[in-house]
Amino acid sequence: MLLIKDASEIFLPDGVQKNASVLIEDGRIKKIGKNIGGADEVIDARGKTVLPGFVDCHTHAIFAGSREFELEMKLNGASYEDIAKRGGGINYTVRKTREASFQQLFNESKKRLDRMLEYGTTTAEIKSGYGLNLESEIKILKVANELNRKHEIDIVPTFLGAHAVPPEIDKDEYIGLVIDEMIPVVAEKKLAKFCDVFCESGYFTVDESRRILQAGKEHGLIPKIHADEFSSCGGAGLAAEMNAISADHLLMASDDGIKRMATAGVNAVLLPAVPFSLMQERYAPARKMMKEGVRVALATDLNPNCWTENMQFVIQLACFKMGMTPREAIEGATINAARAVGMENEVGSIEEGKKADLVIIDAPSHVFIPYHFGVNLVEKVIKNGKVV
Numbered sequence: 001m002l003l004i005k006d007a008s009e010i011f012l013p014d015g016v017q018k019n020a021s022v023l024i025e026d027g028r029i030k031k032i033g034k035n036i037g038g039a040d041e042v043i044d045a046r047g048k049t050v051l052p053g054f055v056d057c058h059t060h061a062i063f064a065g066s067r068e069f070e071l072e073m074k075l076n077g078a079s080y081e082d083i084a085k086r087g088g089g090i091n092y093t094v095r096k097t098r099e100a101s102f103q104q105l106f107n108e109s110k111k112r113l114d115r116m117l118e119y120g121t122t123t124a125e126i127k128s129g130y131g132l133n134l135e136s137e138i139k140i141l142k143v144a145n146e147l148n149r150k151h152e153i154d155i156v157p158t159f160l161g162a163h164a165v166p167p168e169i170d171k172d173e174y175i176g177l178v179i180d181e182m183i184p185v186v187a188e189k190k191l192a193k194f195c196d197v198f199c200e201s202g203y204f205t206v207d208e209s210r211r212i213l214q215a216g217k218e219h220g221l222i223p224k225i226h227a228d229e230f231s232s233c234g235g236a237g238l239a240a241e242m243n244a245i246s247a248d249h250l251l252m253a254s255d256d257g258i259k260r261m262a263t264a265g266v267n268a269v270l271l272p273a274v275p276f277s278l279m280q281e282r283y284a285p286a287r288k289m290m291k292e293g294v295r296v297a298l299a300t301d302l303n304p305n306c307w308t309e310n311m312q313f314v315i316q317l318a319c320f321k322m323g324m325t326p327r328e329a330i331e332g333a334t335i336n337a338a339r340a341v342g343m344e345n346e347v348g349s350i351e352e353g354k355k356a357d358l359v360i361i362d363a364p365s366h367v368f369i370p371y372h373f374g375v376n377l378v379e380k381v382i383k384n385g386k387v388v
Contacts, residue, residue: 067092
């Protein structure tokens with residue numbers, strides 16, 4: 001048994017418990033309270049805070065190549081669409097990822113996961129979407145499943161064949177390929193839990209997205225959706241219609257779409273590092289969503305356009321740019337993020353019986369995560385009850 005003893009603060013679902021301990025047995029949380037003994041191993045947590053491990057519920061962590069050349073374009077005012085027209089963007093990464101071997105993708109992605117773990121992430125969703133043909137999409141998902149077997153972080157794979165249309169094929173033909181070939185193979189091989197689509201002007205329309213998500217549902221893949229990032233195109237409403245587990249981005253979501261999400265119980269996954277990386281002034285309306293009753297989760301959106309493995313940074317942006325309180329932001333990065341990948345019964349909060357995925361930060365309060373920014377506050381990461 002492992003005892004995290006006398007923490008200054010333990011971040012619990014209904015508040016914080018001060019000067020308390022957490023007892024772990026067989027990889028799970030056995031007891032939370034004061035004056036706990038009987039452990040084989042003890043961590044002195046005086047002056048420190050214990051949090052749930054972060055759940056990064058939206059990443060594109062498997063890719064090859066980098067796009068640092070886009071930075072100067074961004075600094076000169078180029079939009080996401082402009083960069084794509086100049087040879088950057090998704091299709092640039094698709095070319096590099098198609099060329100990469102399975103082992104290259106595994107090795108490069110493992111380094112990203114190692115860094116995520118150092119910053120406190122213990123569960124992560126990873127999307128495909130940089131293959132855009134059957135062979136490469138399957139390759140990416142197989143890498144994700146191999147990482148899940150071999151890395152400390154639990155990986156939840158998502159199929160995102162409808163990330164963009166590759167240049168070598170007509171759009172209607174490609175949608176047919178996604179629906180008739182990719183989704184059945186992904187489902188048959190059990191390579192993914194979710195099916196996602198980039199519902200956005202210039203990518204996939206609401207009607208096209210509906211067809212793709214419906215095909216995924218018919219094959220047992222739970223719908224997710226990239227929605228209303230650059231334009232208000234009805235993605236939030238479609239998420240509600242399809243009973244998606246989450247709608248992600250949502251910078252331009254309409255008031256009606258937000259209300260429909262609340263009614264349908266769709267989780268909002270907000271990605272504030274994306275507008276930060278694109279040097280945009282507008283962020284997703286987190287406070288409006290919470291007022292309407294939408295659960296707000298947070299994630300990095302780790303990808304070559306928004307390259308961060310640091311959920312602490314995302315929490316800081318959520319506070320400074322979207323007006324979330326420290327508790328709301330940390331809940332967004334833990335229990336609400338777990339809900340967005342269907343794992344809230346196992347991870348995302350410190351409760352007896354749940355997996356002992358915990359982070360000890362070198363600070364006396366959870367408020368220090370947004371307050372003391374620009375550093376890694378994580379001192380220890382505990383995964384399945386073991387210090388990693």
